Amino acid sequence: MMAVSKNEITQDMFQPAVIDKSLQEQVSGPSIGFWSDGFRRLRKNKAAMVSAFIILLIVIMALVGPHMSKYGIDDQDLKRSNLPPRISALANIHWLPFDGKNEQGVDVYKERGIKQDLWFGADKLGRDLWTRVWKGTQISLFIAVVAAAADLIIGVAYGGISAYFGGQVDNIMQRILEVLNGIPNLVIIILLIIVMQPGIPAIILAIAMTGWIGMARIIRGEVLKLKNLEFVLAARTLGASDSRIISKHMVPNTMSMIIIHTMFSVPGAIFFEAFLSFIGLGLQPPKASLGVLINEGYKMLSLHPYQALFPGVIISLLLICFNIFGDGLRDAFDPKLRQ
Amino acid sequence: MENILEIKDLHVSFDTYGGEVQAVRGVNLELKKGETLAIVGESGSGKSVTSKTIMRLLPKPAARIKSGEIWFNGKDLTKLSEKEMQKIRGSEISMIFQDPMTSLNPTMSIGKQIMEGLRKHQKLGKQEALQRAIELLDLVGIPNPEARVKQYPHQFSGGMRQRVVIAIALACNPKVLIADEPTTALDVTIQAQILDLMKDLQNKMQTSIILITHDLGVVANMAQRVAVMYGGKIVETGTVDEIFYRPKHPYTWGLLSSMPRLHSKTDELLAIPGTPPDLSNPPKGCPFAPRCPHAMKVCVEYMPDYTTLSETQKTACWLLDERAPKVEPPEIIAVGGAGK
Amino acid sequence: MTETAEREKLIEVKNLKKYFKVGKKAILKAVDDVSFHIYRGETFGLVGESGCGKSTTGRTIIRLYEATDGEVLFEGKNVHAKMSRKELKEFNKKMQMIFQDPYASLNPRMTVKDIIAEGIDIHGLAKSKKERDEKVYELLETVGLNKEHANRFPHEFSGGQRQRIGIARALAVDPDFIIADEPISALDVSIQAQVVNLLQKLQKERGLTYLFIAHDLSMVKHISDRVGVMYLGNMVEVAASDELYDNPLHPYTEALLSAIPVPDPNYERSRERIILKGDVPSPVNPPSGCRFRTRCPLATDICAQVAPKLREAREGHWVACHLYDDEYKHAFNK
Secondary structure, three states: OOOOOHHHOOHHHHOEOOOOHHHHHOOOOOOOOHHHHHHHHHHHOHHHHHHHHHHHHHHHHHHHHHHOOOOOOOOOOHHHOOOOOEOHHHOOOOOOOOEOEOOOOOEHHHHHOOOOOOOOOEOOOOOEHHHHHHHHHHHHHHHHHHHHHHHHHHHHHHHHHHHHHOHHHHHHHHHHHHHHHHOOHHHHHHHHHHHOOOOHHHHHHHHHHHHHHHHHHHHHHHHHHHHOOHHHHHHHHHOOOHHHHHHHHHHHHHHHHHHHHHHHHHHHHHHHHHHHHHOOOOOOOOOOOHHHHHHHHHHOOOOOOHHHHHHHHHHHHHHHHHHHHHHHHHHHHOHHHOO | OOEEEEEEEEEEEEEEOOEEEEEEEEEEEEEEOOOEEEEEOOOOOOHHHHHHHHOOOOOOOOEEEEEEEEEEOOEEHHHOOHHHHHHHEOOOEEEEOOOHHHHOOOOOOHHHHHHHHHHHHOOOOHHHHHHHHHHHHHHOOOOOHHHHOOOOHHHOOHHHHHHHHHHHHHOOOOOEEEEEOOOOOOOHHHHHHHHHHHHHHHHHHOOEEEEEEOOHHHHHHHOOEEEEEEOOEEEEEEEHHHHHHOOOOHHHHHHHHOOOOOOOOOOOOOOOOOOOOOOOOOOOOOOOHHHOOOOEHHHHHOOOOEEEOOOOOEEEOHHHOOOOOOOOOOHHHHHOOOOO | OOOHHHOOEEEEEEEEEEEEEEOOOEEEEEEEEEEEEEEOOOEEEEEOOOOOOHHHHHHHHOOOOOOOEEEEEEOOEEOOOOOOHHHHHHHHHHEEEEOOOOOOOOOOOOOHHHHHHHHHHHHOOOOOHHHHHHHHHHHHHHOOOOHHHHHOOHHHOOHHHHHHHHHHHHHOOOOOEEEEEOOOOOOOHHHHHHHHHHHHHHHHHHOOEEEEEEOOHHHHHHHOOEEEEEEOOEEEEEEEHHHHHHOOOOHHHHHHHHHOOOOOHHHHHHOOOOOOOOOOOOOOOOOOOOOOOOOOOOOOHHHHHOOOOOEEEEOOEEEOOHHHOOOOHHHOOO
């Protein structure tokens, strides 16, 4: 309760006030769309921003890296066989692996009289690992993105149609889905690899054929929920056609879920490709993907650990950062979690 | 009658990304022993926040008590620790909420939920607590309580669930019951049953009730005293007769005249134009001024003091100042009291 | 109001049934043999508690649901008949609906302008973007909002404002008949009055016909010319709204009226209430005969055996209860 001294308030203040009628219906604050509100929230999430930055850095390196050294991915030279990594500027920091010394502490560069630094060292056949690792990252990312995009298109279409039309259509489509889901992924992939030659198209197809099921289920859930919301009913009473309802009402309201889920399926695809390559069903040499490189490095793990180190660190970073960024996206955009 | 609960100059704010939202701006209330005090207001008036503040149930990082005191049983509830509050909740002050569907834990039997409070606060053994739970179910009018005490919430209807919620709240015989819109989610015939039950139990157990609602019919049915809230402040308090038959605040007039009356014929309802104020940027004067048909220049600039009209009625309005023009309340108020 | 004999029946509902399958075998009889009519230009209130089927009736009339049996005639034409796309679109223009939940009835990703203009877009009622904008601004003003609101999003508005946007959306196609499905239940009391006044104003200006579905009998009485009371899928009483209040015939209507708390303390203190015992039975397994008999203070044996039919007990006042049936009324000791 505020005590106001009687002197401050004069008689004429008891005249009717002029109230701006338009203020009665005022909507205050700037107009915030869904996306700008979400991005603002995302920017506040430091972990997500750092992850996004790291991903961006890796992508740039994947494009630029292979061109930075003068060696190609398949330039072999036995003189450089198993050459440890060396970066002259960092050679004196002994806890970093860039001093050019092998496991016995011998400076191999000196020993063999090699002038040129190989930043990531070389593998058994003397191939420059810097070039191979970044080229491999490029290939892994490419496979993952194309596969995730295929998952998106197939999954959204399948889940969306199944949920929108409902009834018998939904029933049949879901039963088919369950059957497909029951077949082990590895069996499908082995069959594919036998039919097609192992290579990038085969792997993309393999991942796409099995990954869309998760997306389809999520989209189906969202559309089933949306279908009965009153604004969709209102559109129907206005006479909207099915295509209009799907494009103007369903899709914009599921977009955030689609993006979030895709963001999570990319690391899944990266890992799956690495797994395939690791068990020998992936790319064949001399092509390199992160999985292939890890496989090769794994064979030399006790003698020359650096050969597995660099592809391992990069794939770990990619997986961790995509997951953290995906979490950040979900926190920022998932309508259920909004305050 | 002594005061069993006293709120003094309470200010509560929420910190949101858009800034500070001042939900409660200087509220003073007393609750007397054995009475039902109704807090009436619409969304955004601050009534729910006030009641949750008494129980200290507001979300911790977002809400904060800026200033004020809540006196209960010789203690200031705003200063107690969480542990001390836990001893009070459910045993001395209880609360029931609007939605009976979400007020009960779907995975626990009804009996267990009633027994929780009994075992914690009154330290009863399992058998004793079960007996008491059955007695309570009978007290709130649930038929066949011995069998139903083992059942789960989904086996009860909406009205039954609300009865169970009341049983849980009254299990430890609290001195104060806070009922936040207890019948809003119920059908009107079920609402009548529940209101009857609450009045009956209040008589038996001498509980003081704070009833929060926007339904003036429910207020007329249950309350002895009424506080009208708007824009985070109490604009008028009084006995139920004073508020319904001799209200002095234009917002109270507006509320009463915007309700259709079952017993009288009205051609048009006198609606209050506009929408409630944005409390992230509260107006400096009277919060109702932008919508008040009698607003004066002073109303926009200064918050009015309370004018004491009787021992029980207080109104915060510049119209009651001696310098203000005389304004007649709308017709429906003057006619009011004509029932069938 | 013109004499009953001359008036045109805009909507005729004849023996409407809407059943839903729940689980493997059970059938939920949400609407079970309901008949009534609505005259052009009037407001017909449909009232009842949760589970009575009033919302389902409204949605079946506007074809959001297919009728299980019975028919709905609009201007004499069967609403559920097979129609070409063009004919269907004509219906959509003439019949519109306002929904209950102001938070779910507007697409959160669309601007207010696009939401209101949706009907205009679908039916091609504006020839240029300018004309479209003009129409939207006009509609916003009609419902008491401003031009500036057109580019904002629904979440920035209060419940009452959103409901008015919903009304503007319905008006955009210039309908003859609007079904208002609990349009004010989710709003504050003072805002309810705003919306109801708006609806009445629009009715006077545009000659609209309303089906007003609600559970708040005082508001329904205020806005409606005639009222129908539903219980568990059946229509139990239909009468002019004053007549229904002054002379309720059906025991359920009496109990309903008695249960409403009135904002008048003296009245509340002195009144004798009819408090119904027990809960509303499940619509999946309704009681045999008269569905209200399990809670009716006057029920006798005949009520369990024979379901009462809706009969005209007084002029313009219909009721479905054996108390008013010459054949059975002797069975009661009233």
